[in-house]
Amino acid sequence: MFFLYILFPIYIDYSSTTPLDPRILEKITPYFYYKFGNHSSKNHVFGWSSYNIVENCRKNISKFLNCNSREIIWCSGSTESNNLSIKGYSLFYKNKSKCILSIKTEHKSILNTLNYLSIEGFNIIYLKLKNNGLIDLNHLKCFLNKKIILLTISYVNNEIGVFQNISFLSEFCKLNKVVLHVDCSQVIGKILFNLQNIKIDFASIASHKSYGPKGVSALYIRRKSSIYFKPILHGGGQENNLRSGTLNTSLIVGFNECVNLIKSLIFFENLKIRNLRNIFLIEILKIDSLYINGDIKYRIPQNLNISFNFIEGESLIISINNIALSTGSACASNTLESSHVLKLLKNSNFINSSIRFTFGRFNKLTDIYFSLKLLFFNIYKLRKLSPFLIT
Known part of the structure; x- marks a missing residue:
């Protein structure tokens, strides 16, 4: 019953664009x-x-x-x-x-x-x-x-x-x-x-x-x-x-x-989104071999960019087609090049394993938990198929 009123697909790509209010x-x-x-x-x-x-x-x-x-x-x-x-x-x-x-x-x-x-x-x-x-x-x-x-x-x-x-x-x-x-x-x-x-x-x-x-x-x-x-x-x-x-x-x-709308909503909206992101972050950190890209302190509350080792980011996105995510900038998604941003950061080995999660005004707690459920299942499944992970 907890997931009964979820609208699909769940949108967690608010940095690419936002729905018109x-x-x-x-x-x-x-x-x-x-x-x-x-x-x-x-x-x-x-x-x-x-x-x-x-x-x-x-x-x-x-x-x-x-x-x-x-x-x-x-x-x-x-x-x-x-x-x-x-x-x-x-x-x-x-x-x-x-x-x-x-x-x-x-x-x-x-x-x-x-x-x-x-x-x-x-x-x-x-x-x-x-x-x-x-x-x-x-x-x-x-x-x-x-x-x-x-x-x-x-x-x-x-x-x-x-x-x-x-x-x-x-x-x-x-x-x-x-x-x-x-x-x-x-x-x-x-x-x-x-x-x-x-x-x-x-x-x-x-x-x-x-x-x-x-x-x-x-x-x-x-x-x-x-x-x-x-x-x-x-x-x-x-x-x-x-x-x-x-x-x-x-x-x-x-x-x-x-x-x-921003004038009246910015404080409470950012507080709500930060809470949703933090819940998501606490739960996702239970997965082994992941890396958060970018400074976690000097970051807007809407964004998490995470690399999951031993899997391809594109493969993960395809496997969870009920969730709208991206591997990076929407303006560069029509190319096959790796992220030019992540190439310059410390975790360069995980470039192709990165997913950008960006939360927004219309996300609900049910969206977060359902997304986590799908992510846990599909990351486990893809890692079992990975030739780079010895179990």
Whole structure:
């Protein structure tokens, strides 16, 4: 009877995307039908209505982030936000310097953007990492004599869930006059941060990682930094000529409602999710020969990345098809390469045995125990078949 009301498949992959909260769906539905106006239409009530709602959403989100509404630029997702900030800034200031700092465990939208810039003649320098996935901050001192124009980094790693010391990095960049871009895609709803206290120059913020709609994001650009961009999209000149294209009013409203829910839910929701994760962790540690990837202390409450020795991660996922899991980043799941993040950590022998568990708003205790039951059974079964395990 305990498992009677479980909905299948059980979703434990909230870092790849989150379901749209029904309360948000209810709010955005009118904007697909009778509130459909174009934000740029200045000649009739449909356009005026759309303009007003978009600007009100901009003000509300900027208030949540504690910044000026003119510092928010609407984009289609964090990939576009990352490309605009990294490419746009670097190409505009390429005559000043071509040295950029980052780390090799970044999301593909950052790494591939940096690869493009390296082809354009930029010098990309990657900082050293500790075995737990955190930056070796002492390594930063090696670059004080170099003319660095940009440090780009993710606040929270999308695979192992560890968060970097952004406060320290922002102070370092401020003292050394280095522009700081932070990908905050995995942060909203998980960590409260104040853009007045943390001196970030650019921040990419996604909606669909926090129960909002896909296809919309915000790029924060600090006005006090007096920074200019080379646009990567050309068209009607929307968003102060930085990001041309018709704004999607319905998705922006959804993003705004996502932020409103976070304001009221973040404390209790994170407490609930942390408890579910800890229950899962206590039970899963009863299995022999497993390894937790990444620092366990400096980690968001939603994430556990675990390597199970003597089995393949993909084999385990196939065997428990009633549970939605992943072996790493959803953006890299169409390739057969091993995780570039885990390759750089201490436990490199277990790369192909890793599973990312990420818990969220709609998980229940029954989901946790049923998932554990299936995992215990299938790990035991797969290890019995493993040629590497002698019993």
